[in-house]
Amino acid sequence: MSGKVLVIGLGPGSDAQVTPEALAAAGEASDFLGYKPYIDRLSLRPDQTAHASDNREELARARHALELAAEGKTVAVVSGGDPGVFAMAAAVCEAIEHGPAAWRELELRVVPGVTAMLAVAARIGAPLGHDFCAISLSDNLKPWELIERRLRLAAQAGFVMAFYNPISRARTWQLGRAFEILREELPASVPVVFGRAAGRADERMAVTPLGEARAEQADMATCVIVGSPETRIIERPGLDALVYSPRFARPSA
Amino acid sequence: MSGKVLVIGLGPGSDAQVTPEALAAAGEASDFLGYKPYIDRLSLRPDQTAHASDNREELARARHALELAAEGKTVAVVSGGDPGVFAMAAAVCEAIEHGPAAWRELELRVVPGVTAMLAVAARIGAPLGHDFCAISLSDNLKPWELIERRLRLAAQAGFVMAFYNPISRARTWQLGRAFEILREELPASVPVVFGRAAGRADERMAVTPLGEARAEQADMATCVIVGSPETRIIERPGLDALVYSPRFARPSA
Numbered sequence: 035m036s037g038k039v040l041v042i043g044l045g046p047g048s049d050a051q052v053t054p055e056a057l058a059a060a061g062e063a064s065d066f067l068g069y070k071p072y073i074d075r076l077s078l079r080p081d082q083t084a085h086a087s088d089n090r091e092e093l094a095r096a097r098h099a100l101e102l103a104a105e106g107k108t109v110a111v112v113s114g115g116d117p118g119v120f121a122m123a124a125a126v127c128e129a130i131e132h133g134p135a136a137w138r139e140l141e142l143r144v145v146p147g148v149t150a151m152l153a154v155a156a157r158i159g160a161p162l163g164h165d166f167c168a169i170s171l172s173d174n175l176k177p178w179e180l181i182e183r184r185l186r187l188a189a190q191a192g193f194v195m196a197f198y199n200p201i202s203r204a205r206t207w208q209l210g211r212a213f214e215i216l217r218e219e220l221p222a223s224v225p226v227v228f229g230r231a232a233g234r235a236d237e238r239m240a241v242t243p244l245g246e247a248r249a250e251q252a253d254m255a256t257c258v259i260v261g262s263p264e265t266r267i268i269e270r271p272g273l274d275a276l277v278y279s280p281r282f283a284r285p286s287a
Numbered sequence: 288m289s290g291k292v293l294v295i296g297l298g299p300g301s302d303a304q305v306t307p308e309a310l311a312a313a314g315e316a317s318d319f320l321g322y323k324p325y326i327d328r329l330s331l332r333p334d335q336t337a338h339a340s341d342n343r344e345e346l347a348r349a350r351h352a353l354e355l356a357a358e359g360k361t362v363a364v365v366s367g368g369d370p371g372v373f374a375m376a377a378a379v380c381e382a383i384e385h386g387p388a389a390w391r392e393l394e395l396r397v398v399p400g401v402t403a404m405l406a407v408a409a410r411i412g413a414p415l416g417h418d419f420c421a422i423s424l425s426d427n428l429k430p431w432e433l434i435e436r437r438l439r440l441a442a443q444a445g446f447v448m449a450f451y452n453p454i455s456r457a458r459t460w461q462l463g464r465a466f467e468i469l470r471e472e473l474p475a476s477v478p479v480v481f482g483r484a485a486g487r488a489d490e491r492m493a494v495t496p497l498g499e500a501r502a503e504q505a506d507m508a509t510c511v512i513v514g515s516p517e518t519r520i521i522e523r524p525g526l527d528a529l530v531y532s533p534r535f536a537r538p539s540a
Contacts, residue, residue: 043409045306046399048308049307050306050307050308050311051306051307051308051399052306052307053298053303053304053305053306053401054302054303054304054305054307055301055303055304058303092534116401116405116409117409117413118405118408118409118413118414118415118416119405119415119416120416120417120534123408123409123412123413123416123531124413124416124417124531124532124533124534125534126413127412127413127416127519127521127529127531128531128533128534130521130529131519131521131531138521138522138523138524138526139523139524139525139526141526142412142529144408144409144410144412144413145409146304146401146405146406146408146409147401147405148306148369148399148400148401149405152369152371152372152399152400152402153399155371155376155397155399156296156369156370156371156376156397156398156399157397159376159380159395159397160370160371160376160377160379160380160397161371162371162372162421163371163372163373163376163377163380164373164377164423165420165421165422165423165437166420166421167418167419167420167421167441167444167446168415168418168419168420169418170417170418175534175535175536176535176536177536180445180536183444184418184444184445184446187440187441187443187444188420188440188444188446190440191420191436191437191440191441191444192433192437193420193437193441266380266384268380268383268384268391269391270391270392271391271392272392273391273392273394276380276383276395278376278377278380278381278384279377280377280381281345281373281377281378281381281428282428282429283428283429283430283433
């Protein structure tokens with residue numbers, strides 16, 4: 035089969051953070067699927083077709099991409115950030131595993147990108163400078179009890195945590211509940227970074243101690259980073275404070 | 288003060304994975320510090336000076352960068368991958384916190400990049416498609432007991448794990464011991480991905496069940512990804528198998 039699927043990560047939002055590899059892959063494709071704001075970031079040629087869709091039907095979009103590729107087309111599935119982190123690459127793999135045998139003969143290429151937590155971390159210092167984890171707070175695809183359990187174990191392990199999908203119109207209480215759980219496990223002084231739209235014109239960064247962190251500080255475009263007990267804040271005269279997690283850890287941690 | 292420090296991530300190794308932002312930042316700098324192979328990836332102008340150093344003295348290199356910036360220079364500190372993930376951004380923050388007060392008045396800009404685990408994941412499918420953690424296996428800066436504790440808690444939490452610094456000439460037993468610990472906590476069938484030099488000419492990818500994983504499969508340039516019990520392998524006729532972690536999780540996980 036000659037068709038192929040390219041799953042392309044466009045980075046966190048700024049054109050300056052899109053890799054040449056991602057642009058070259060987009061240049062190869064004839065058909066584009068993805069959340070419209072991501073596709074709009076590419077300047078498609080007249081011979082390239084966008085099949086816009088909303089952001090919620092990931093598996094349907096993955097199947098659509100594979101159907102077009104099975105017809106011989108070169109199909110780009112476009113993600114913000116990195117497509118392998120809570121994004122389309124896993125959905126495409128899932129569709130291949132459970133789809134017709136012919137889909138296993140299609141070329142699949144995943145093009146990595148700068149994922150949101152890296153862009154947010156870079157803007158504030160180095161909060162991911164030591165061992166860390168990334169957790170999706172969406173309970174659409176996993177039970178909330180499992181998320182609670184992961185939060186507690188991650189805190190006990192001393193991981194810095196990055197939360198993806200922290201809140202949405204339909205999921206309003208999960209982030210607040212996550213903060214409540216973490217307040218039982220971690221010191222109230224642990225810094226929480228709310229990084230919204232890092233690298234874009236409407237960027238907004240805030241740092242709040244865990245004891246005072248509120249879900250209302252986040253929206254759908256926010257990546258939330260919760261420090262470990264080792265995470266430090268450096269105040270700077272006339273400049274934003276830096277938040278970082280030291281490379282070393284004390285035996286007591 | 289007019290000097291500044293730019294901590295720049297060059298991505299995992301291929302020029303096509305370097306962001307325009309990273310190249311622009313490198314273009315601003317007069318002085319470059321970093322492990323020589325990273326600096327060699329940039330084509331410096333005659334008016335730009337490289338201060339090469341070995342890869343082990345991160346804090347000394349960070350202090351050197353801040354000293355040059357305090358003299359008014361624009362200094363680039365160059366990292367492979369992302370500078371915020373087990374790399375130079377935390378070392379620079381650490382040097383600022385413990386250095387002269389004047390260093391807190393210097394501009395610091397961290398430029399994110401594609402970190403190794405994202406590049407390796409992209410090459411093999413989507414093993415980081417669900418909740419995951421990143422752990423440095425180096426016990427140079429933290430006690431080995433803490434690493435063991437984190438490995439067990441991460442396995443109990445159901446995280447996919449990416450290991451940075453899995454092995455070196457001076458640290459030969461840690462990766463093998465990590466596999467032993469994980470064999471006590473996870474099914475022997477869990478896929479382990481050994482991703483070496485992803486995106487470079489000497490790239491090498493291998494997938495082995497945890498029960499058979501050996502430390503000798505990794506070297507210093509390898510990022511090791513250990514799946515969760517949910518992680519799947521898709522065999523494909525005539526193509527490399529895909530490894531991915533589904534977006535959903537069963538309540539029993």
